[in-house]
Amino acid sequence: MGEGYVGQLMQILLNAATVASFTVLVAVGFSLILDMTRSFHFAHAATYTCAAYVTFAGTSWLGMPLTLAAPIGVAFCVSLGCLIERLIYRPMRRRGASSLTLLIASLGTYLVVQNVISLIWGDDTRLLRSAAMDEGIEILRGQLTRTSSLAIALGAALPVAVGVLLRSTSLGCAMRAVAADTELARIRGVPTECVILEAFAIASALAGVGGILFALDVNMRPTMGMSALMTAIVAVIIGGVGSIAGVMLGSFLLALAQQIVTWTLGAQWQDPVVFATLLAFLLLRPQGIFGKPLRKRSI
Amino acid sequence: MAYLLHILIITAIYVILAVSLDLLAGHAGLLSVAQAAFYGLGAYTSALLTVKMGATFLVGIITGMLLATVLSLLVSLPSLRLSDDYFVIASFAFQMIVFSILNNWGALTGGPTGIPGIPAPGVFGGHVLTHAGFLMLAATCAVLSYLVVWRLGTGPYGRVLHAMREDEVLAKALGKGTVRFKVTIFAASTALSALAGSLYAHYVTYIDPTSFTVMESILVISMVIIGGAGSLWGPPLGAAVLVSLPELLRSAGLPSAAAANLRQIIYGGMLVFMMMFRPRGLVGCYSFGR
Numbered sequence: 001m002g003e004g005y006v007g008q009l010m011q012i013l014l015n016a017a018t019v020a021s022f023t024v025l026v027a028v029g030f031s032l033i034l035d036m037t038r039s040f041h042f043a044h045a046a047t048y049t050c051a052a053y054v055t056f057a058g059t060s061w062l063g064m065p066l067t068l069a070a071p072i073g074v075a076f077c078v079s080l081g082c083l084i085e086r087l088i089y090r091p092m093r094r095r096g097a098s099s100l101t102l103l104i105a106s107l108g109t110y111l112v113v114q115n116v117i118s119l120i121w122g123d124d125t126r127l128l129r130s131a132a133m134d135e136g137i138e139i140l141r142g143q144l145t146r147t148s149s150l151a152i153a154l155g156a157a158l159p160v161a162v163g164v165l166l167r168s169t170s171l172g173c174a175m176r177a178v179a180a181d182t183e184l185a186r187i188r189g190v191p192t193e194c195v196i197l198e199a200f201a202i203a204s205a206l207a208g209v210g211g212i213l214f215a216l217d218v219n220m221r222p223t224m225g226m227s228a229l230m231t232a233i234v235a236v237i238i239g240g241v242g243s244i245a246g247v248m249l250g251s252f253l254l255a256l257a258q259q260i261v262t263w264t265l266g267a268q269w270q271d272p273v274v275f276a277t278l279l280a281f282l283l284l285r286p287q288g289i290f291g292k293p294l295r296k297r298s299i
Numbered sequence: 300m301a302y303l304l305h306i307l308i309i310t311a312i313y314v315i316l317a318v319s320l321d322l323l324a325g326h327a328g329l330l331s332v333a334q335a336a337f338y339g340l341g342a343y344t345s346a347l348l349t350v351k352m353g354a355t356f357l358v359g360i361i362t363g364m365l366l367a368t369v370l371s372l373l374v375s376l377p378s379l380r381l382s383d384d385y386f387v388i389a390s391f392a393f394q395m396i397v398f399s400i401l402n403n404w405g406a407l408t409g410g411p412t413g414i415p416g417i418p419a420p421g422v423f424g425g426h427v428l429t430h431a432g433f434l435m436l437a438a439t440c441a442v443l444s445y446l447v448v449w450r451l452g453t454g455p456y457g458r459v460l461h462a463m464r465e466d467e468v469l470a471k472a473l474g475k476g477t478v479r480f481k482v483t484i485f486a487a488s489t490a491l492s493a494l495a496g497s498l499y500a501h502y503v504t505y506i507d508p509t510s511f512t513v514m515e516s517i518l519v520i521s522m523v524i525i526g527g528a529g530s531l532w533g534p535p536l537g538a539a540v541l542v543s544l545p546e547l548l549r550s551a552g553l554p555s556a557a558a559a560n561l562r563q564i565i566y567g568g569m570l571v572f573m574m575m576f577r578p579r580g581l582v583g584c585y586s587f588g589r
Contacts, residue, residue: 001504039384040384040387040388055456082558088571090577092574092575096588097574097578098383098588099384099586100330100384100387100587100588101382101574101578101586101587101588102574103384103387104330104520104524104570104574104587105571105574105575106568107517107567108566108567108568108569108570108571108574109567109571110567111517111563111566111567112561112563112567112568112571113563115563115564115567116560116564117561119561119564122556123556156500157441166387169317191373196407216578230395233388237388246396268399268403268502269399269403271395271396271398271399272395272396272399272400272403274430275380275391275392275393275395275399276392276396277387277390277391278388279377279392279393279528282380282381282385282388282392283376283377283380283389283390286380286381286385
C-alpha cells in the first residue's frame with residue numbers, strides 16, 4: 001500500500017519534471033530577451049514550432065537520422081530568431097518604438113510564421129516519436145521514457161549553462177549590463193545591438209531544443225508554440241524576470257500544479273488554474289518570487 | 300443578394316467590436332486582448348436566456364451587456380496596477396480563463412458542441428426578421444455604438460482619457476483620478492462587445508466556443524490598428540477591410556484551408572508593417588507609444 005503511494009508520488013514528480021523542462025527551455029530565453037530589450041518576444045513561440053517541423057522534415061522527408069535532423073532544426077530556428085531581431089525589432093528600437101508597438105509587431109510575426117508552417121505541413125497533429133526513444137526506464141518505481149529523461153537532463157543543464165554564461169563570461173557580463181541599463185552600457189562601449197543579437201541566438205537555440213523534445217515526447221501541431229509560450233510566460237512571471245533560478249523554480253512549480261490539477265480535477269481545468277495563478281501573481285507580486293521590482297513607467 | 304446582406308451584417312457586428320476596442324486601446328491606451336471574452340459572454344448570455352428560459356431577444360441583449368459591465372471589473376482593476384505590456388498579459392489570462400470555462404463547463408454552456416437553436420430575433424409580436432431586417436437592426440446598433448464612442452471620445456471625458464493615455468501621472472497630478480475613468484471606460488467598452496456578441500448569436504442561431512478564442516481578439520485588434528487607433532473612422536474602416544479581405548481571397552478561387560492560413564499571414568504581415576512604418580494606422584491618431 002505504502003509502496004503504491006511512493007510510486008504514484010514519484011510518477012507525479014517525474015511527469016512534472018518532464019513538463020517543466022519543456023517550459024523552462026522556452027522561458028529562459030524569453031526572460032533573457034524581456035530583461036534585455038524590455039519587450040515581449042511573442043514570435044519566440046514560432047521559433048519553437050519551427051525547430052520541431054524542420055526536424056520532422058529532415059527525418060521523414062529526407063530520411064535523415066534524428067541525430068542529424070535535430071541540430072539542423074535548432075540551427076534553422078536560431079537563424080529565424082536572429083532574422084526576426086535583425087529585420088524587425090532592431091529597426092523598430094532604433095526608431096524609438098514603444099514596448100507596446102514591439103509587442104504587436106512580434107504578435108504579427110508569430111502569426112505569419114505559424115501560418116506559413118500550417119501552409120507547408122497542414123494543421124493536423126503529427127508525430128516525431130520513434131520506438132527507440134519511447135523505451136522506458138524505471139526510477140524509484142516511477143516510469144520514464146528515454147525522451148523524458150533526455151528532456152529533464154537538458155532542461156536542467158541548459159538553463160544552468162546560461163546562468164554560468166551570464167555570471168562568468170565577458171559576453172554574459174555585457175548581457176547583464178544591457179539588461180541593467182542599455183544606454184549606459186552603450187556609453188561604456190558595450191556593442192549593445194550585437195549582444196542583443198547573441199541573446200536572441202541563445203534564446204532561440206534553447207527554444208528549438210525544447211520544441212524538438214516536446215515533439216518527440218508528445219506530438220506536434222502548428223499552434224504548439226503559443227501554448228508552450230503562454231505557460232512559459234506564466235513561469236517567468238512567477239519566478240521573476242531575469243532570474244534563471246526563479247524561472248526554473250517557476251516552471252517546476254507550475255508543472256507540479258498542472259499535474260495535481262490533472263489528477264484531482266481533470267486535465268481540462270489546467271488552463272484556468274494556470275491563468276488564474278498568473279493573474280494572482282500579476283496583481284499581488286508582479287516582480288515574481290526572485291525578480292527585481294518591475295520597471296516604473298517613465299515620466 | 301443574400302450573400303451581400305450577410306457580408307454587410309458581419310461587417311456591422313465587427314464595426315461594433317472594433318469601435319468598442321478603440322474606446323479602450325485607441326482613446327485610453329489600454330490594449331486589451333480580452334475583447335473576444337466579452338463578445339462570447341454576450342453571445343452565451345443571450346443564447347442561454349432565450350433558449351433555456353424562453354426570454355425575449357431584448358432581455359437577452361440587455362442582460363448580456365449588464366453582465367459584461369460587472370465582469371469588466373475583473374479586467375479594469377488589474378489595469379490600475381499594470382501598465383502597457385503587462386496589462387496585455389493580464390487581459391490575455393482573462394481571455395484564456397473565459398474561453399476555458401465556455402469550452403469545459405458542459406452543463407451550462409454545452410461545452411465544445413455549443414448551443415444550437417437560438418431563436419432569430421422577433422420584434423413586434425414575434426415576426427422573425429429577414430436578412431434585410433436583421434441588417435437594419437445590426438446597422439442601427441453599429442451606428443449607436445459609433446455615436447457612443449464618438450460622444451465619449453471627443454467630449455471632456457475623452458480629453459481626460461487622452462491625457463491618461465499620454466501621461467497617467469500628469470493626469471493624476473491635475474486631479475483626474477484614473478480609477479473612475481478606467482472602470483467606466485471598461486464598462487462601456489465591454490458592454491458594446493457583449494452587444495455585438497448577442498447580435499452574432501441571434502444572427503447565426505448556433506454558437507460554440509471556437510468563435511470566441513484569442514484569435515478573434517487579435518482579429519479585432521488588427522482592425523483597430525490597421526484602420527487607425529483613436530480616430531473616428533479608423534476602426535470601422537479596418538473592420539470593413541478585414542471582413543471583405545477573406546471574401547476577396549475566396550472569390551480568387553483559393554482552397555478554403557489555404558485561404559484561412561493566407562488570411563492570417565496577411566493580418567500578421569499588415570500588423571508588422573504598420574508597427575514598423577505607420578503605427579498610427581491608415582487614418583489614426585494614436586501610435587501606441589509614449
